[in-house]
Amino acid sequence: MGWGMKNRLSRIINPKTGHCVMLAMDHGYFGNIPGQLKCFTDLNPLFDHADALMLTRGMLRSCVAAEIDKPIVLRVSAGSSMMKELSNEEINVTIEDAIRLNVSAITCSIFVGGEYEKQTIMNLSKLVNWGQDYGIPVLAVTAVGREMARDARYLGMASRLAAEMGAHFVKTYYCDDFEDVTGICPVPIVIAGGKKIPERDALQMAKNAIDKGAVGVDMGRNIFLSDSPIGMITAVGAIVHENASVNEAYEIYENGPKGL
């Protein structure tokens, strides 16, 4: 890795702890906006508590103050909505605009086994080539089609494939035997949170993921749909960066302010 690449990545994955808490806010890019989300503008109070923000170009421009001192992981893939085949994505942001937006990493989804698998793997390869040219790390998101099993065999294969394509870090889902996923992926892995589940369960999942080799989380709904989003992100941070127990983290969540 060149200096620029290392520098950008070190803004996301804290070199002191080797871990990171990313706040995922890209849910609207394929039309997935449950009533609760309304507008991510409301999430500003959370930003201070995240190590990095993952979102789309439009939301970055509209809802995040340009003065913010947080690394941005920009989703640059799009092209389908929930109304159609989700894997039919292409790259929708130029590298020049990503650079203008001063992002610390770019990201797209790959749909291994999906109808447009090849297209999405070539999307990732395009980003890696851009990343190499301009010193910008690439996060590969292993999206899972409805028909795919979220098991270690599938997620391990998808994560390894992403690493083989040159992704600098990978986002995937937590599953049983998660050590079999991290064990075959030579680059850092962060987990998505997935659908909203009870806070203690989400904290347990984060704990298990870290114990089994993840470097952190890129969590969305389990943070901003919580009754205490700040409590929740602080609790997740305690697990990820300070090796807090689930009970300790849960107490942090419980003592967090209600609402945003």
Ligand code: 5RP
């Ligand atoms: C979808 C994504 C999302 O960022 C991610 O799944 C959202 O986070 P969460 O599942 O924790 O709400 O990359 O492909």
